[in-house]
Amino acid sequence: MSDRVRIVVDAMGGDFAPAEPVRGAVEAANEEERIEVIFTGDETAIRKELEGVQYPKERVRIVGTTEVIETGEPPVKAIQSKKNSSLVVGLQLVHKGEADAFVSSGSTGAVLVGGQAIVKKIRGIQRAPLAPLIPTQKGASLLIDCGASVDARPQHLVQYAVIGSIYMKEVMGLDRPRVGLINIGAEEEKGNALCKETYPLLKECKDIYFIGNVEARDVPAGAADVYVTEAFVGNIVIKTFEGVGGVLLSEMKSAMMSSARSKIGGLLVKPALKETLKKFDSSNYGGAPLLGLKGLVMKTHGSSKAKEFKNTLLQVLQFQEHDVNGKIREFLEKADD
């Protein structure tokens, strides 16, 4: 029992709730017997999704809730007023120690605000960053912070670098994660005031392997394993990434449909293209952790399907088994000395 990792899954969050979160969580529980799933949400709706599905009854349970926080609701107000929502009740379970982690495809704002307000930061953590894994030519890199906390200061970025390195080491199994500071030039003296102040602090930091500045152009190639940046810039990187990828793929698709010749060609190249593009499918890695909290909070895309939920739960398992939060605490205590 003690080895089990107890994961709350918000069954009401995202575009395909409750079907996809329920399916994905059950698949993860079927695959890994150390996973225990606690669904929060409309009990009747969840039971309906579970009907006829094979799953380990003793490791899947439901905590019924009556409210749902919608995307677009002002996060602070929503968290305060909807006490019986799947999101607030789920975060409370983590806060009370009745669960280890919370996974949701619901409103990003509500997950970020709720995570910090209810689960709360580890003592010594100044800001809790959102840190998605982004697919690159070399595999995946962590982009930290990607939208949790704008107008960060240099010392916050140093903490991001350390906890991002711990994450990549423990969860993704990298031996010595390369940390790069996202900047507009390669040389040390380049950039805005924040970068210029942060660079020497990262260079001095003994807990990370800092490789210097990384230009945004080199992010998709996998120039570093941990891309450190302030929330606004991180959000711009990931959104431009998604936007350009989406537009290029849709343009290619319509090009392939534009003539009989290109349609035949399209059918012939499709299997190879699919294989290649799989590498760039972020659902392979699952959701983004909001790091530095007392329990793990994971935000999955609003459009997540079962596969992303499943992979998120598997990522949570790694996080708990490698005691990432314990290692973050160790670093903070050492830094405190």
Added chain:
Amino acid sequence: MSDRVRIVVDAMGGDFAPAEPVRGAVEAANEEERIEVIFTGDETAIRKELEGVQYPKERVRIVGTTEVIETGEPPVKAIQSKKNSSLVVGLQLVHKGEADAFVSSGSTGAVLVGGQAIVKKIRGIQRAPLAPLIPTQKGASLLIDCGASVDARPQHLVQYAVIGSIYMKEVMGLDRPRVGLINIGAEEEKGNALCKETYPLLKECKDIYFIGNVEARDVPAGAADVYVTEAFVGNIVIKTFEGVGGVLLSEMKSAMMSSARSKIGGLLVKPALKETLKKFDSSNYGGAPLLGLKGLVMKTHGSSKAKEFKNTLLQVLQFQEHDVNGKIREFLEKADD
């Protein structure tokens, strides 16, 4: 004579100098008889490129220079010490009123620093932004500022919005350019301190058509005609754009080469793909203007070929014929009242 637009072309800047800048500039002069080209650079090398080429001798001349500013040289020092470089001499010609515009593929830093220090800002312009046209699904949009001046303040961004709108109206022929503020959310209250302060100023500004915040995800789709942002973020957008585009295309190419089947398919789809991707080829539009200076300074990509140089010179022609700087001055005088 008075209708002629006199354009200095730095024949020593970029990866393919002097061949490509010379070829591109000559093509532009052949196409438009209002264009007069002044090459700066190694006279012998330029003459060699012109040998056997058809061009209007009375509208193409050379100002011989002996030094070259290399990419990677610290810009301020390079500008100060290499007085007889193709770049400094070229900018001096604009400063002295002997030319209307300067075009270079050389070091971005040197072009930005030299442009501001030698050609100088129009009175009333606080910061001179670099403003490339970026290809989108709808055509092209102006990204302003894209790297000239980091840590800008809200009032700078308002000036960018106005001069960017003038540019898109006069040079690109848009009736009522839509201005969007690049931000991490659509709602007015979203973003960092800079965005929160800038938004209401843009909303109040009567000289532009402000459509609100634009998320980076919607940039490639052409959500606005003028994307206003601070230099650091602008640089991140364009570099991520280039990086993701480059990686995706190279992955697709190798996917198409991966089997006999996909090779045949690749050959069949190639014409349609090429047609589509042409839309996203930034060399269709030419280089990026450094706006707000007394004369026009255009920075072309380091890897520019003749086509980009030619299109840049045609853009310069539009800029001069529509008296963009006159219109910027009018706005500044009005704002002064």
